[in-house]
Amino acid sequence: MSLWQQDFAVFSLHPELKYFDSAATCLMPKVVADAMHYYQCFEHANSHKGLYPLSANATKTVEKSREKVADFIGASIGASNAQEIIFTASTTQAINQVAQGYVKQQINALAIKDRVANVIVSEAEHHANLLPWQILSQETGVELRIAPITLSGTVDLKALSLLLDKNSVLVAINHVSNVLGTVNPIAEICQLAHKKSVPVLVDGAQAVGHIKVEVEKLSCDFYVFSAHKMYGPTGIGILFAKQVYLEQMQPLIVGGGIVTKTSFTEHYLLPAPLRFEAGSHNVAAIVGLSTAIDYLTAIPLAKRQNYLQQLSSYLIKEMSHLSFIKPLLAFEQLTTASIFSFVVDGVHSHDVASCLADDNIAVRAGHHCAQPLHRKLTIATSIRVSLGLYNSHADIDKLIISLRKVQQLLTIT
């Protein structure tokens, strides 16, 4: 059994569950749920509004959490600080904020000068890091350039450097692919882009829960992620943006809590971060995120990483013995990331996932919101196994047994 499985109350109700869908959302440790419950029962109030103690306490909770997030992603060293941390609803919302609030303005400024701007993404993006740029392209005519990936599943740096030019306004790239589990060389990508004075947005949704993220060291300009992929709740995400971009960015959503002065005809915005957090904060979710950070940081990083790497290696080794399994990346290219996607020749991935579900095994089947990547790999769908701290070698053994059963049931040769 995993050292940490007992931290997740769901297993007391579902002892047979083998949960391999952490890339979709991680299960929540009881301490996180308890902290949210406590806040909602005993401390709930609107933050940044009331002068009474309950509200002042909620404000303090939000601002302390902001500092904790900044520390967690290395945004409180060097030139960065907690004021560069924006609370959003999700990774998706954070990317839309950058697309509509910052990049659109840059494009318009370039267009005035009669130049066609371009935004560069990779072939392996989640739709959350593709559609906002497609919409922007439809709205403004910005050219969407697609950087290819190599056989090892990471961005082709040579090709990327050829795509970058003086009209590039942003590189938007995933840190860890939600399909392939590959880790992109973000520091090198930032170096390449910065040589041409192009900022870089990193979609860290699949990274923060697994690897050490230090935005200052990576030198990225924007970093986005969601709490629910790092053992926190849904409904809360983070946009880290360097101060210089925050000053140029307009809020995507406007309303209460973001102005110094308003009349019927005009308004004056507060400085960042509050100008980007219109409406009431989702304080319970912020408490959940903050507690998830405490949960993760209480476990030494090396211990967590080693455990998941060992599990990944075991999963890959065991999978490689199943002749009917075709991994999306060749077995020899697979590293020890916690995500493994594959197809079973001649069988729809939904059929495989349904059979596994009958054995209480939860995997993801489909295109995982990465249809263009699947198309490039000339497949429609795949099955994704993704690992979390609650998984164990025994879970993987069960998965392998179940896959063998699927093979027999569906008479795969």
Ligand SMILES: Cc1ncc(COP(=O)(O)O)c(C=O)c1O
């Ligand atoms: C790489 C990546 N980016 C973005 C997202 C979107 O995250 P959210 O649904 O929390 O906005 C996901 C979710 O699976 C993801 O894996």
